[in-house]
Amino acid sequence: MKMSKDIYLSEVLAQIQRLLALQDRNISSSTYGSFDRNYWQYHIVDFPSARCQEAVLTLRLLSLIKHTDNIYYQNRRVEEWIEAALHFWKKIQEKNGSFNEWYPKENSFVATAFSLYAVTETLLISDERFRKKNEHIIEPIEKAATWLSRHEENRAQNQETGAIAALYNVYLLTGKKKYAMIASNKIKSLSKIQNSEGWFSEYGGPDTGYLSLSIDYLAKYYLKTKDTTTLEILNKAIKFIQFFLQPDYNIGGIYSSRNTEYLIPGGFEILSSKLPEASGICAYIRKGLQKKYLPGPSDLDDRYLTYILYTYLQSYYNAMPLKKTIPVHRNYFIKTFKEAGIYIRNNSNFYLIVNCRKGGAFKIYFYRPKFSIWDAGILTFTKKNQVLSASYIADSKLGEINEKGAQSVGFLASVPDKPISTKNMMALRLFQETLGKYEIIGLRLKNRFRKILITAQSKSKVRFTRTVSFFKDVISIADELQEASQIEKIILGAKYSTIFVPSSRLFHKNELDSEPIVINVSNKNKVKILRNYNKFGKLVVFEIL
Secondary structure: OOOOOHHHHHHHHOOHHHHHHOOOOOOOOOOOOOOOHHHHOOOOOOOOOHHHHHHHHHHHHHHHOOOOOOOOOOOHHHHHHHHHHHHHHHHOOOOOOOEOOOOOOOOEHHHHHHHHHHHHHHHHOOOHHHHHHOHHHHHHHHHHHHHHHOOOOOOEOHHHHHHHHHHHHHHHHHOOHHHHHHHHHHHHHHHHHOOOOOOOOEOOOOOHHHHHHHHHHHHHHHHHHOOHHHHHHHHHHHHHHHHHOOOOOOOOOOOOOOOEOOOOOHHHHHHOOOOHHHHHHHHHHHHHHHOOOOOOHHHOOHHHHHHHHHHHHHHHHHOOOOOOOOOHHHOOEEEEEOOOOEEEEEOOOEEEEEEHHHOOEEEEEEOOOOEEEEEOOOEEEEOOOOEEEOOOOOOHHHEEEEOOEEEEEEEEEEOOOOOOOHHHHHHHHHHHHOHHHOHHHHHHHHHHHHHHHHHOOEEEEEEEEEEEEEEOOEEEEEEEEEOOOOEEEEEEOOOOOOOOOOOEOOOOHHHHOOOOEEEEOOOOOEEEEEEEEOOOOOEEEEEEO
């Protein structure tokens, strides 16, 4: 099968009817142009998410592609919907220049950065007539750029890459060099905080999905500036991410810091002629999409379709004929990323990735037969039905890795799993309409939400040790729990997530390969469980000690 760039266009075209159904196309409507269907159609939320307006760039790109399968090319109705989307984006801007994503008066950095990029890129690739007609958008664009210039995002560093691309676009639209300077300063800051192994911190560790997003936006910035510092950042990031492309076209998930399982292709396509590793990743992505193995636009929920779909069209625009490349999984190797706490081993039998800083979460793909084992870490239920898990990012000192194997040591932590109540939702809305509307106070509330939903761990007294080792053709996983007298049930080999990340928890068909192991225990202060898998993925030893 020829790995043509057309796969990107066909993936997008298959989703355009779904995307347009998300937009309010009723010209008489007060929400005309909104892409947040939950807001304008279902009326189940009381404000629109600005990030949904990023879909405007998908429409603009589509309107410019001349292809026999593209009925949207130079279509006047599409042109009207693009204008409506821009108008609505302007309409929902906060007075301080920011935008909201998850709740009113949020002052969201990510919504401001990425929606600003989509709007500015839409104008930049439009003709002079269109830009002239929509000059009224420039004022809110500059307001958003000014707000971004005064803020930064350090916990989720992918968001800074969106701000960099957006700010440089504002410079190109306005000619005001201050925006280019701010983007350049943010690049310098990113260069300093990028881990020496090539990754950016996403709530304490590397995440492959968000790293591919960072690569995408940095590559867009590089394409316009040819900035050498940006290319150095990209080179390091791509050399890191290539080791996570498993042969079953699954990447990330349980061993990534934020559990994402998608791979944004745009940055790799831009750099494919410059970096050989990028070319190999492009071949991997194209083939994975063609075979329907790699998660693509059809796997995204409606919300993320509005965020991400245009990146596939940009991939189509920037794609070059690929050179013959050998994917990294064709080679045998052992790779350790000690700062990330990640151990990777590939041979003729299996491809294994373990994250020692995340409770020893691992995924193994066996070549013969084609079979996967997922294990997000030890999961337990206490006698009081409290859920305790090892699957969270911990201090690097808690994970030990070397050429011989990997070990993770730490304490199980309680898993937050409480849907928001009507009472709490009402309290949140009341707070946001009063004290929360003040940016400093609102930011404190947002940081509190992040701590509760993403980074908070309430550690128990139950100590765990997971050791992954090898002998001959056998993979051995030894799990041990101490101070475990209150544990009633232990679950191993489960794919699960303990943190709130909207773009995670996608389904991959290899998830069907293995079933969790449920072990009932009672009144044991110390429990040790040994699992040995042979080279075919068969469990040949299972002992509870």
